[in-house]
Amino acid sequence: MTSLSNIYLKKPFSHIYVENQAFKYDETYRITNFFKNSQLIEVSDYRNVFNSHNQNFNLQKKTPDLILAVKKDNFLYKGSDLCHGYENMDFYYLTNMINCLYDCDYCFIRGMYTSANIVYFVNTNDFFDAVAEEALGKDVFIPISYESDLLVMESIFRIFARWYSFCVENSNVNIEVRTKSSCINVIKKYRPVKNILLSWTLSPDLIISSYEKKSPPLQKRIKAVNQALEAGWKVRLSFDPILLIDDAEKIYTSFFNQILSEIPVDFLFDLNIGFFRMPTTYFREFKSKTQFSPVLYSDWEYSGDHVTYSSDRKEKFMKSAEPYLKEFSRLTKVLYMV
């Protein structure tokens, strides 16, 4: 995309679509007030705008709009039976928000939805009620930013702030907040609690600048991780997805080296490592939206209900990364995501 096109592009969030029912929530007024200069467009059902066909996903990613909606059901989804690191708990996930400000070429959302506009469900209390109900008399584990990156948008939406208060009152509810952000100031305001896991996805700088567009560089993320660790937060690192592009071995071994020298890995809660993989059902749509990216061009293997790199390719990578992975395993718990 040339810079010429930027002249003709509107500003992000220039249009706020509001579902009729969302007007019943104070949150809607707070957000629309935040975006005072945006066009407000009333929608009877958010899916009329979000699910329309023939939206230009890639262009919307450059300058997304916002949809304020009310989630009516399915507040909580049951995850697979076991979640690494939280084996003794029931595992759920939820979607308070769909899509995010970053633009990762490999994002599975490209395969799931036709729109890159951001949906925020304003009825957060209904999510809390559903979680409290489900967690009655047991411990649960819930990644709350499954289809978004909440921390980077915290100054607008304040979703973390509300989950923090909820977790302080409900110690049996364990949440994971996944992020690529460097917004440590958001976290600094809060005292660390043991039922909130902050989970940073880290990638080599070359991967970040080419394939995780609009997200902070590695150095800033490392700084945020170290500050969170120093403050006493429970921190997970994720090297997921590893992208086996040309020269991946060289790029990732130098990255592993950097992490080992700049982060006290032995202080981490754990470390997740996984190669790029995507449910087969999303892959077709993903391919059509990602034609321009080198991420797409590989010898894909369809294994079960997922698409991933060929076993040979993964093995070759693992061999070259072995000394580093051994060192990570010596220092912390390493979980391989498949």
Next chain:
Amino acid sequence: MNIFFICALRAEAKPFIEALNLKKLLDQRAFDVYKRNNFFLCISGIGKVKAAAATAYVLTAFSKNAGDILINCGVAGYNTPLISKGETVLINKITDQDTFKEFFPNIIISHSYKEHEIHTFSKAVSLSSPEKKEFVDMESSGVYIAASRFLYLNNIYFLKVALDNLSPEGIKEESILSVMSENVNSILNFAESADLLSQNTSFEFNFSQEDERKLSELFEKMKLTKSMKDKVILLLKKRYVYGKKTLPDMQNIIFPVTNKDERKKEFDKLIEYLS
């Protein structure tokens, strides 16, 4: 990219035909279609059904790319102090008053028009009508439904010039001609920006016509199967996204094939060359 205008009335179309020096295509029988270079204009007649039919007709015949631009322009009735007579308004929501379905043109372009929603009726509405709305027309929902099958939503624009103030006595041809003439230059400038935006934000991989011709010659020479062709195209796309933007000279390394064994040999050679 091609730029299409859909107008309901001849009086709405005339200023565009004159400004762009469009010529009538004599071989088009179902609707009047005018063209010059990449500009097309189709006169649909009044009403959403005719508008949908004209849109589908012209896009089927002349659009090859979801990045083409379509602008539905014409006059619309207004009944709100927010809009003034003669003002061009860019539509951000369309409600079909028969089905109550909502449609959302996806505005991604930066522009200086006022935005407003519009209600599409299948019959004329007047100020005394119990169902009167702030801004009304008789075509938008039809155009949207048809155009959204062909084009990206952000390339479908509805530019409506406020005119009749929902007056029951109807609108005169001269007033339509006059307000459209006043707005034609601004709408053409807008169309140019929309075209530039679309051209510079194409995320789709397309070979040039010349490269497509060379490729089909090569495939013919090698008698490749569909899956073999797909493999070659995938490798070429990979080369392209890794920065090798020109088609390599493949003709010179490949010999014509006469049987399956030769095809296999030449295909393997080509794959190795491209990998």
